[in-house]
Amino acid sequence: METTLDSGHDNRAIVIGAGLGGLSAAMRLGAKGYSVTVLDRLDRAGGRGSSITQEGHRFDLGPTIVTVPQVFEDLWAACGRDFRKDVDLRPLDPYYEVRWPDGTRFNACGDDARMFKEISRISPRDLPGYKRFLKDSQKRFVIGYEGMVAKPMHKAWETIKVLPTFAWLRADRSIYGHVAKRVKDERLRMALSFHPLFIGGDPTHVTSIYALVGHLEKEYGVHYAMGGVQAIADAMANVVRAQGGIIRQGTEADEIIVQGGAAKSVRLTDGETLHAPLIVSNADAGHTYDRLLRNHKKRRWTPAKLNRRRWSMGLYVWYFGTKGTAGKWADVGHHTILNGPRFQGLLKDIFMKGKLADDMSLYVHRPAVTDPTAAPKGDDTFYVLSPVPHLGWDNPVDWQTEAPKYKAKVTAALQQLIPGFEDHIVTETEFTPETFRDRYLSPHGCGFSIEPRILQSAWFRPHNVSEEARGLYLVGAGTHPGAGLPGVVSSAEVLGKLVPDAPRPVEQRMAAE
Numbered sequence: 395m396e397t398t399l400d401s402g403h404d405n406r407a408i409v410i411g412a413g414l415g416g417l418s419a420a421m422r423l424g425a426k427g428y429s430v431t432v433l434d435r436l437d438r439a440g441g442r443g444s445s446i447t448q449e450g451h452r453f454d455l456g457p458t459i460v461t462v463p464q465v466f467e468d469l470w471a472a473c474g475r476d477f478r479k480d481v482d483l484r485p486l487d488p489y490y491e492v493r494w495p496d497g498t499r500f501n502a503c504g505d506d507a508r509m510f511k512e513i514s515r516i517s518p519r520d521l522p523g524y525k526r527f528l529k530d531s532q533k534r535f536v537i538g539y540e541g542m543v544a545k546p547m548h549k550a551w552e553t554i555k556v557l558p559t560f561a562w563l564r565a566d567r568s569i570y571g572h573v574a575k576r577v578k579d580e581r582l583r584m585a586l587s588f589h590p591l592f593i594g595g596d597p598t599h600v601t602s603i604y605a606l607v608g609h610l611e612k613e614y615g616v617h618y619a620m621g622g623v624q625a626i627a628d629a630m631a632n633v634v635r636a637q638g639g640i641i642r643q644g645t646e647a648d649e650i651i652v653q654g655g656a657a658k659s660v661r662l663t664d665g666e667t668l669h670a671p672l673i674v675s676n677a678d679a680g681h682t683y684d685r686l687l688r689n690h691k692k693r694r695w696t697p698a699k700l701n702r703r704r705w706s707m708g709l710y711v712w713y714f715g716t717k718g719t720a721g722k723w724a725d726v727g728h729h730t731i732l733n734g735p736r737f738q739g740l741l742k743d744i745f746m747k748g749k750l751a752d753d754m755s756l757y758v759h760r761p762a763v764t765d766p767t768a769a770p771k772g773d774d775t776f777y778v779l780s781p782v783p784h785l786g787w788d789n790p791v792d793w794q795t796e797a798p799k800y801k802a803k804v805t806a807a808l809q810q811l812i813p814g815f816e817d818h819i820v821t822e823t824e825f826t827p828e829t830f831r832d833r834y835l836s837p838h839g840c841g842f843s844i845e846p847r848i849l850q851s852a853w854f855r856p857h858n859v860s861e862e863a864r865g866l867y868l869v870g871a872g873t874h875p876g877a878g879l880p881g882v883v884s885s886a887e888v889l890g891k892l893v894p895d896a897p898r899p900v901e902q903r904m905a906a907e
Contacts, residue, residue, distance in 0.1 A: 405429050405896035406670035408660050410647045410686070413441025414457075414623075414879060415870035416676030417630035418469055418886030423674070424637030425473045427896030431668065432634065433660065435646035435835075440627030441676070442834060443879075448821040450770040451715030453777060454622040455825070458759045459490075459592070459729065462614045462880040466626065469883060472890065473633055480629040482620040484764055489616035490729035492585050493811070500585050504612045517579035527576040527586060531608035546888050548857035548874075564602055566848070570738070572602035584737045591781060593877040594706025594842025596745040598738055601848040618728065618764050623879070647677070650866065652690045657866040672865055674889065679844065679856035679872030680705075680837035692862050703850060706842035706877070707744050708784040708791075708827030710800060711777065716818035719774045720762065723812045730758040732811055745845075748787030750796060754780045754807055773820075776812075780804060785827050786838035793826040843872035851876065858888045867892065 405428050409420045412434035420430045438444050442456035460466075463483055470477035488501040500512055506528075513524045564572065570587040577583055587597040589607040597604075619625050631641055650673060651659040659669040675682040680703075683695040734740060734753040743749040759777035761768040769775040780800075783791060801824065805816055827839030836843070844850050856873045860866040869885040871877035 404671065405898070407431070407672040407674065407896075408433065408668055408670040409674045409676060410650075410660065410682075411441060411676030411870065412436070412439040412627075412631070412641055412643070413676050413870060413882065414443050414627060414630070415882035415885050416441065416674070417627060417634060418883045419674045419676060419867075419869045419889050420634045420639055420641075421469055421473050421630060421637070422886050422890040423672070423893065423896075424634060424639050426890065426893065427898070428672065429896075430634065430637070430639040431670070432639065432641040433645045433647050433662070433668075434641065434643050436833075437643055438624075438627075439631040439641060439643070440624050443623040443627050445622050445624035446713075446823070448823065449715060451713075451773070451775045451821055452622060452624070452761075452768050453713040453775065453823070454624065454759070454761065454768075455711075455713075457623050457879050458618070458761070458777065460617040460619055460623075460626075460879060461610060463617060464614065465880050465883040465887070468887070470633070473637065475633060477629075480632070481626055483617040484620060485615045485617050486728055486764065488727070489611060490731060491727055492581075492588075492731045492733065494581050494733045495735055495810075498581055500581070502585070502611070504615055513582065517577065517582055520577040520579050520582055523576040523578070524582070524586075527573065527605065528608065530572070530576070530602075531605045531612075534603050535606040535609040535613070537603070546858060546874075546892055548853070548859050548861075548892075567602045568598050569600055569602045569604045570597040572605055580737070581733075584733065588731070588737075590846065591707075593846055593881065594840065594871075595846045596707075596741050598741050599745065600846055601851075603848075604846075618761065620765050621767060622761065622765070647686060649689065650675070650682075650686045650863070652687070652863045652866075656864040657860075672867075672893065674867045674869055676868075676870045678834070678836055678870070679868055681835045682868060682872075683856070683862065684837070685835070687862060690863065694861055695856060700837070704745075704845045704847060705784050705786055705838050706840045706845045707781045708839050709825065709830065709841040710780045710782045710797075710804070710827075711825040712801060712804060712822065713824070714776050714778075714819045714822035715769060716774045716776065716815060717820045718772055719815070719818050720769075720772045722774075722818075723815075726758070726760060726763075726811060728760055728763045730760070730811065732756040732758060732807065734807070744781055744783050748783040748790070750782055750791045750800070752803065754803065756780050756804065756807060758808070758811060774818075776815075778804060778808065781841075782827065784838040784840045785831060786840075791827070793828045797824060797826055842877040843870075846876045858885060859892050 407423045407428040407430045409416045409432045467477045488503045492500040573587040590600045646663045648663045649661045657673045661667045734755045743751040757779040830836045831839035875881045
């Protein structure tokens with residue numbers, strides 16, 4: 395079956411994937427006058443930012459923290475709307491708590507005086523170094539975030555011209571290595587350098603430019619969306635529909651058809667073909683080039699080149715709801731990072747060896763502390779995440795065998811934070827890298843696409859405008875600027891700068907003439 399989208403017009407656009415990047419792209423295109431159809435294989439909008447609800451417990455499946463509300467405010471403004479009227483964001487204080495096996499705790503916030511006290515309490519000798527780190531963070535924020543994130547980087551010159559500044563800022567040094575030059579306490583080194591893990595990067599190998607996160611958090615704060623990130627996705631979908639766009643859930647793209655060097659149509663898994671002169675893929679860049687363009691010869695992003703990329707880690711995520719625990723574990727807040735006995739060694743196992751270690755560090759999300767709608771009254775909802783190797787290693791982890799064993803290890807590790815929790819569980823589900831591979835079509839079951847190393851960023855990353863086919867564009871974690879909510883939403887802002895306003899419909903042009 396073959397379908398022509400809005401056949402009387404030439405302003406058609408197809409967006410593959412209703413993740414946050416795809417929905418942002420659809421909003422940007424709708425604001426520019428395009429007639430947009432969004433295709434998504436899941437049952438609701440949001441992609442990795444969607445949710446599932448079991449017995450009254452809402453599980454936010456992916457991102458949980460909103461760090462740069464401005465990217466959403468700017469997106470809504472481009473559509474003539476007010477983000478704050480559609481989404482209820484709540485600032486968090488503290489942002490999160492980091493805990494270590496020795497009982498040390500570190501509460502991160504945006505107030506310098508309180509942060510100085512936290513640093514001094516843990517390691518007084520490191521306070522001067524921490525103050526230097528704050529200055530480092532601000533410099534890198536200006537160059538790395540304000541100067542590059544929302545700008546097209548598909549031309550080599552855009553990257554080349556910042557290299558002298560990058561050299562001055564020692565972008566060749568890892569974020570962990572840079573922090574180690576500023577503070578000596580290993581706990582603080584972890585607390586100031588772990589942030590790239592939230593976008594799939596190994597802190598001991600990704601660039602020190604990521605020191606900008608410290609200033610970014612201070613500048614914009616850390617927020618939670620009431621209703622979870624799903625509420626943001628639903629609000630985005632509502633804007634797309636209000637613009638006249640169509641979102642087709644349960645609809646999977648199988649191939650992008652290229653004719654005469656231009657992307658012309660999308661064939662679905664059921665055989666239906668949709669035509670449009672503008673196609674945007676929010677699917678992973680690896681999936682886009684390896685699967686959706688499988689019958690088109692690639693000039694740059696060949697299978698061999700994709701296989702040579704370093705990919706982000708996988709994720710083991712355990713979602714569970716507990717009954718009658720709302721007043722229990724009163725010292726456990728909304729976001730907690732529970733460290734294992736190792737930091738650098740664990741990172742090496744995950745990113746360099748592909749080894750599933752016995753020890754682990756965990757991110758624990760307890761949203762009902764802020765948002766009562768996440769759980770039935772008096773109950774709790776938890777999301778526990780552990781970074782693990784992806785599936786692309788020579789001997790990948792067999793999660794069918796290892797998942798029960800790993801869950802038992804996670805249970806034991808959680809006892810120091812929420813003792814006896816397993817006795818209160820009433821509903822649960824687990825995601826492994828195999829789930830990410832099958833549910834999100836993520837290459838190697840990665841959590842965050844291509845790892846954001848310096849030679850896999852900006853121009854070196856798959857471009858927002860594809861060099862493989864005219865009329866094809868990319869948004870989302872696998873393209874510039876990268877993973878994370880600010881990154882994927884900003885990728886659509888880049889798209890908006892690359893794509894011209896839509897041609898007027900034929901009848902409007904004839905009437906004007």
